[in-house]
Amino acid sequence: MAAEETKNQIPSSLREQASDSAGRSTTGKIREILKLLSQAVSTIKIYPSIHSSLRTLIDELAGRFKSFLDEHGAIEIGIQERSFTYAGQPVFRDDHAVRSLPFFFFKDGMQILFFYPGLDRQEIVEFLEIIRRESFLPPDEADIVNALWEREFGNIQYFAPDDFLESRVLKERDEWAQQMHVVESEGIVLSEVEIKVDKDNFGRGRIELDAEDRVPAARSDSASTEIREVESETDGQAGDQTGAESPLHKASLNEPEIERIEFMIRSNRELPPHQEYIDLLIEILFLEDSLPMFRSTTSVLEQHFMDMVQRGEYDQARLLVERARLLRAHFEQEKNTSKAARLDEFVKFARDEKILAVIKAQILSQDIASPEGLMDFLRTFGPSVLQVLAEVYERIENLDFRRLVLEYIRAMAREDFRTAINLANDHRPLLTREIIGLLFDLKNKKSIPFFANFLNYTTKDIKMEAIDALGAFEDETANKIILEFMKDPDPEIRTRAALRLRYLGDLGRLKQMILQAQSREFRKKSPIEQKAIFTYLGKSRTDEACRYLKSVLMTPSLLSPKVTSLRLLAVDALELMSTDGARAALDRGSRLWNFKIRRACLQALEAVAARSARSEGQDHLPPEADAP
Amino acid sequence: MTEQAKRRSIRRLAARPELRPVVRSAIDLLVRFHIIYKNARLFEPNNITFDVQTGKLLDLMVDIHDQESEAAFHLRQNSLFFNGTRLKFGFQNYGIFKFIVDELKRNEIGGIIFYPGVTGDELRSFIFLLAKRDARAKRSFVGLEAAVRAAGVERIDIEPIPLSEISTDQEKNSAKVYFLSILHLKDSFERDRNNENIRLETSRRLVQSIYNHIVDNESFVYGLTNLKNHDDYTLNHSVNVCALAVGLGRRIGLQRTELMDLGISAFFHDLGKLDTPKEILEKPAGLDPDERAVIQKHPHQGAEKLLHLREFRNLPLRAIHVALEHHIREDLSGYPISFRKREANLFSKIVKIADYFDAITTKRAYRAKIFTRAEALDQMLECSGTEFHPLLLKVFASMLGRYPIGSFVLLDSWEMGIVVDTNSEPQFQLRPKVKLVTDAEGNKIDGDEADLAETDPSSGRFKRTIVRVLEPNKYGINVSDYFFAQAAVRS
Structure with missing residues (x-):
């Protein structure tokens, strides 16, 4: 009452002004919201929804929506071809042919858009995402009404009457009829669907039941009783119906049955669609009688296979090939050679270089979603995939995948080591070193000759790895290759080779080494390389080597530090040799004038004696030193 | 309860x-x-x-x-x-x-x-x-x-x-959508026959609209499925199956995206019949084994068509399933035979029920007996578990009611009527709402709608009770007219 009195005291003109002003303010707020909405739509087409500028925009939009909805309740936006209206007034206009938001809704027959209190930021983001997604679809695949219907927003609703659908269907029909010169049958009017029923017929005539149908009617009392029994325990009295549970009701689903249905629905949702599709494709091919159609459907199979590979769905791609092979086996059994041959073509296609090229590109772009899946798929290609893997190996960043590749190569090498050797390449140091390692692990002496391939490599690490592996073989052929490495221009490689050279009783090889040590070139080698060769001689424990080393030891230095250095190396080698001859040579050396040599020989003799004492206790020869 | x-x-x-x-x-x-x-x-x-x-x-x-x-x-x-x-x-x-x-x-x-x-x-x-x-x-x-x-x-x-x-002209709009669906399917089938793209977005809009009308007025939509147009049987049948399948899917709680896929699948489940010669489809006498073999190819042919269509359009995968599997029985017999026997897809099971129900309640040249809707449900319930999934069938039966919408019934008052609505109370499943089409003397009338759950206040007894389901064709009753009349009246 008080409010009413106050209202009466205000002049009507002022009241109208206040009301107008409130209306203007409301319209202004709506205008702002729609402007922001349009901006957000434009922005989300460019940036993802997590982009900071878009997030700010959405925050503001959500804030404005909330504030308006809290204050004024639901918003009802009218949709015109190029504009939005609110309370019958235009509040937003965009005439742009492509980006116009009103037109985007209008073109699919939407007439009103509702926003309800409770609308939250998440719903706004999803709404914008749907608009973005639909706006990027080809025109004949996009329909914002369908998209919103499927999403079923809680606080965003729309009104799109069936009239639009009517005009769309009729227009499409009209276009088709014109294109095909179809004459429509009577009853279809292409401007409107008309429903014609002659209701006058309803009241005309009489129905005479035949004898068969009259019988139960005549027994209506008993029939009623029968039905009453089914209905409830209420003897047909309407009063007690709420509490009674009729047999029919009992026939409805019980709790376990409801759970079974819910389980069915859940299972249906969890079915992997690609697997289903593959099974369908195979079933369709299985049933196909016509060879041309069979061929056409296998083209779909090929396309689908390629799509799966491109999407990185390797497990499914593998499954498809497996299923195709099963079907092929079936046709072969059925003596249907044409179909079996066509499936062979598919299997060949699935192993084609084009497919490998796609996979190679994916690996190089580091686009490996499932290393295991990819590797399982690649295994189906057999050894032919190894070259591709070798080509990309150095650039694989995914360590899991790299490990899997190596495991595969290892597995293949176990079957035939040549497979692995063929993958080695001077430009693939990582892989080649791994291959050398796994050849070493295999301990297959047949692989030794292939190590000669590494002699011409330029990558030092590979050569070093090869030398180490060769040394571990303890094989004459390996020694032979090591000797070749000893001619390498790189002193480090030569040194490593000399170190890995093993004396295996081949006197010829020993003599060759002695000759090398006696050569003029030997003097030019680095002390480490010289020591490596002397070490080989020492380890040989032969008289020939001993004689040579003794001769070096006894060579006068004549104030030449190089000669002194070589003599000291000979001392080390004799110490390593530890034979009687070696001890005798050292003994003589210990009595020479040259202080350095004398001291070295004495120390060597002490070391030999100590080792000898130890070895007597252990009853075996002193261990060979591997490194200088 | x-x-x-x-x-x-x-x-x-x-x-x-x-x-x-x-x-x-x-x-x-x-x-x-x-x-x-x-x-x-x-x-x-x-x-x-x-x-x-x-x-x-x-x-x-x-x-x-x-x-x-x-x-x-x-x-x-x-x-x-x-x-x-x-x-x-x-x-x-x-x-x-x-x-x-x-x-x-x-x-x-x-x-x-x-x-x-x-x-x-x-x-x-x-x-x-x-x-x-x-x-x-x-x-x-x-x-x-x-x-x-x-x-x-x-x-x-x-x-x-x-x-x-507030849906104005609800029935009129439902009926329009029904006819538009038939027209659109006709258009789609013709386009497919001429290797032209089907307008799938329009199909989706129609399924959406069918769903909306089911939500608005379920009984009326099911009533519309009484329309049996013999000239365009496959089209008419496909729309009926769509409405019934979407209704069943909705009852079991499928989500809207699933219902959309189900509706599209039902729309195109018989696309393969395009390749079946009309003389076989409409042959009055029984089919010989060769002709039967031709008919039995339609699931495969439909699936194949949809498969190729899917290459170009965003067609749901389940549509291919449904086309291929809608004649596979629950016990995995039926046709076509499978390469790897496995259970049919949920959507195929739903569409199978709707398809079978609509088919056996439609008069066809080759079908010796046309079932009333109630007989059809009874017959289907007898095959529960072997032909149909028992629980889905149970839900379907409960959806249509003990006396399915469109049933032509004789009442104990000697009046005759058409069931136009079920009673939402479970204990009143035998007491639907009936549009009276004759008086007690059998004179045809454009009668009112009678709620069979209504009681006589003086006796406390029900005023009317169904005593028999009648065959409408036998008495020249075109059930669908009574539903379309509602649409026409409001217009």
């Missing part, structure tokens, strides 16, 4: 882990509201049962008001919202939601808001005002609002239904 069953229902709903507690309370409140509402139709306000139930409702209300400033229920596009959150229904509470939505619409109520402090007396008065109004009358909101205020109910507000929620 017994008290135990009600408690079970409430417990099951409350046990759903994904629901916010307050939304769970809101669903509990609706279930309780539904119970009291129905009690209010039978009892007087001072009835002790009613009083106890109202007390329970009030307790729930207090719980909700402890967490929320108000308890507001709104109707938006046939969905119920509680304080801005949509309440989803599943199979088990479908009936309750449908009942409440129907009652709100009939009373032109768009929202009910319960404010804190609402009393038991206010609740009682409000519910009685709603429930005791003439069930058959179309009621205005204004009158109800005035009555609520006059009854001194202050802490319950009602809001009128928005104009956008």
Whole structure:
């Protein structure tokens, strides 16, 4: 009452002004919201929804929506071809042919858009995402009404009457009829669907039941009783119906049955669609009688296979090939050679270089979603995939995948080591070193000759790895290759080779080494390389080597530090040799004038004696030193 | 529903882990509201049962008001919202939601808001005002609002239904969508035959619209499926199957995206029949083995067509499943034979039920007997578990009712009528609503709609009871006309 009195005291003109002003303010707020909405739509087409500028925009939009909805309740936006209206007034206009938001809704027959209190930021983001997604679809695949219907927003609703659908269907029909010169049958009017029923017929005539149908009617009392029994325990009295549970009701689903249905629905949702599709494709091919159609459907199979590979769905791609092979086996059994041959073509296609090229590109772009899946798929290609893997190996960043590749190569090498050797390449140091390692692990002496391939490599690490592996073989052929490495221009490689050279009783090889040590070139080698060769001689424990080393030891230095250095190396080698001859040579050396040599020989003799004492206790020869 | 069953229902709903507690309370409140509402139709306000139930409702209300400033229920596009959150229904509470939505619409109520402090007396008065109004009358909101205020109910507000929620010309629009679907399918089939792209977005819009009309007026849509156009049988049949399948999918609680895929699948399930010669399809006599083999190719042919179509358009994968599997029986026999035997897809099982039902209730040249809708359901129930999935079939039977919509029936009053609506009360499944088409003497009339659950106040007995299902064709009754007439009248 008080409010009413106050209202009466205000002049009507002022009241109208206040009301107008409130209306203007409301319209202004709506205008702002729609402007922001349009901006957000434009922005989300460019940036993802997590982009900071878009997030700010959405925050503001959500804030404005909330504030308006809290204050004024639901918003009802009218949709015109190029504009939005609110309370019958235009509040937003965009005439742009492509980006116009009103037109985007209008073109699919939407007439009103509702926003309800409770609308939250998440719903706004999803709404914008749907608009973005639909706006990027080809025109004949996009329909914002369908998209919103499927999403079923809680606080965003729309009104799109069936009239639009009517005009769309009729227009499409009209276009088709014109294109095909179809004459429509009577009853279809292409401007409107008309429903014609002659209701006058309803009241005309009489129905005479035949004898068969009259019988139960005549027994209506008993029939009623029968039905009453089914209905409830209420003897047909309407009063007690709420509490009674009729047999029919009992026939409805019980709790376990409801759970079974819910389980069915859940299972249906969890079915992997690609697997289903593959099974369908195979079933369709299985049933196909016509060879041309069979061929056409296998083209779909090929396309689908390629799509799966491109999407990185390797497990499914593998499954498809497996299923195709099963079907092929079936046709072969059925003596249907044409179909079996066509499936062979598919299997060949699935192993084609084009497919490998796609996979190679994916690996190089580091686009490996499932290393295991990819590797399982690649295994189906057999050894032919190894070259591709070798080509990309150095650039694989995914360590899991790299490990899997190596495991595969290892597995293949176990079957035939040549497979692995063929993958080695001077430009693939990582892989080649791994291959050398796994050849070493295999301990297959047949692989030794292939190590000669590494002699011409330029990558030092590979050569070093090869030398180490060769040394571990303890094989004459390996020694032979090591000797070749000893001619390498790189002193480090030569040194490593000399170190890995093993004396295996081949006197010829020993003599060759002695000759090398006696050569003029030997003097030019680095002390480490010289020591490596002397070490080989020492380890040989032969008289020939001993004689040579003794001769070096006894060579006068004549104030030449190089000669002194070589003599000291000979001392080390004799110490390593530890034979009687070696001890005798050292003994003589210990009595020479040259202080350095004398001291070295004495120390060597002490070391030999100590080792000898130890070895007597252990009853075996002193261990060979591997490194200088 | 017994008290135990009600408690079970409430417990099951409350046990759903994904629901916010307050939304769970809101669903509990609706279930309780539904119970009291129905009690209010039978009892007087001072009835002790009613009083106890109202007390329970009030307790729930207090719980909700402890967490929320108000308890507001709104109707938006046939969905119920509680304080801005949509309440989803599943199979088990479908009936309750449908009942409440129907009652709100009939009373032109768009929202009910319960404010804190609402009393038991206010609740009682409000519910009685709603429930005791003439069930058959179309009621205005204004009158109800005035009555609520006059009854001194202050802490319950009602809001009128928005104009956008009121479907004008509902039946006319449903019928239009039905015909448009046939026309669109005709167009699609012709385009496919000429290797032209099918307008799938239009198909989607039509499925959406069919679904919306099922939500609005389920019985009427099922009534429309009585139309059997013999010239364009496959088209007509495909639309019927779509409506029935979407209805069944909705009943078992499929999501909208799934219903869309199901609808599209049903639309195109018989696309393969395009390749079946008309002379075989319409051969009056029995088919020889070769002809049968040709007919049995249509699932494969349809699947193949859809497969190739899918390469270019966004066709749901399930549509291919359904085309291929809709003649596979539950025991995995049927046709076509499979390379790797496996269970048919859920959608295929749904479409199979709808397809079979519509097929055997349609007069075809080669079919010796045409089943009435009730006979068809009986016959199908006999094959439950071997031909059809038993639970899906059970839901389908419950959806159409013991006397399916469109059944032509003889009443114990000697009147004849057409079943036009089921009764949402489970115990009244044998008492649907019937459009009277003859008087007791058999004279044809354009009669009223009779609710067979209606009782004679003097005797307490039902006024009318169905005693026999009749064959409409035998008596020259075109059932679909009675449904289309509703659309035509309103137009």
